[in-house]
Amino acid sequence: MTRMICIVCPIGCEMEVTMEGGVVLVKGNQCPRGIDYAQAEMTDPRRTLATTVYVLGGARPLASVRVDNVPKDGMMEAMAAIRKINVPAPVIMGQAIAEIEVRGEIFPVVATSTVPGYYFV
Numbered sequence: 001m002t003r004m005i006c007i008v009c010p011i012g013c014e015m016e017v018t019m020e021g022g023v024v025l026v027k028g029n030q031c032p033r034g035i036d037y038a039q040a041e042m043t044d045p046r047r048t049l050a051t052t053v054y055v056l057g058g059a060r061p062l063a064s065v066r067v068d069n070v071p072k073d074g075m076m077e078a079m080a081a082i083r084k085i086n087v088p089a090p091v092i093m094g095q096a097i098a099e100i101e102v103r104g105e106i107f108p109v110v111a112t113s114t115v116p117g118y119y120f121v
Contacts, residue, residue: 004041006034017042045072050112051082053097058089058115067100067107074102082109089117 006013006029015028017038026038040046046069052062070078081100091097096108 002042004038006037008033008037046070047072047075049075049078049082051079053082053085053087053109055091055115056086056088057117058091059118060115063087063091063097063111063115064113065097065109066112067109070107071103071105078102078107085109089115091115 002017004015004017006015009031011030013029013031013034015026015034015038017027018025019042024035024039024042026035029035029038049067049070051065053065055061055063065082067078067082078100081102082098085098085100087097091111091114093111093114095111097111098109099106100109101107
């Protein structure tokens with residue numbers, strides 16, 4: 001049995017989750033979304049990864065980025081791929097600046113900050 005708190009809605013139900021024969025059994029949820037959350041957490045947990053990448057020729061040396069729905073067991077692989085990324089300035093918030101492959105899936109790396117170019121006059 002695994003105890004978890006559902007994070008899908010503001011109620012924050014404390015749930016008891018068990019796996020029996022490949023079936024996820026959930027107790028303590030107050031809405032159907034808790035069941036979906038528990039099943040996903042037990043079978044294929046995903047996370048959002050937030051980090052930074054280097055910016056070449058930018059007013060700042062780093063830009064913040066995020067990658068959504070990364071498999072929890074692939075976080076280190078994702079970080080290793082992101083560590084190799086160097087992006088030319090300017091970087092615009094919301095821009096997909098690169099793609100990484102984690103566990104055979106492709107994920108966009110999205111800028112969460114704007115870094116203007118640094119221009120010499």
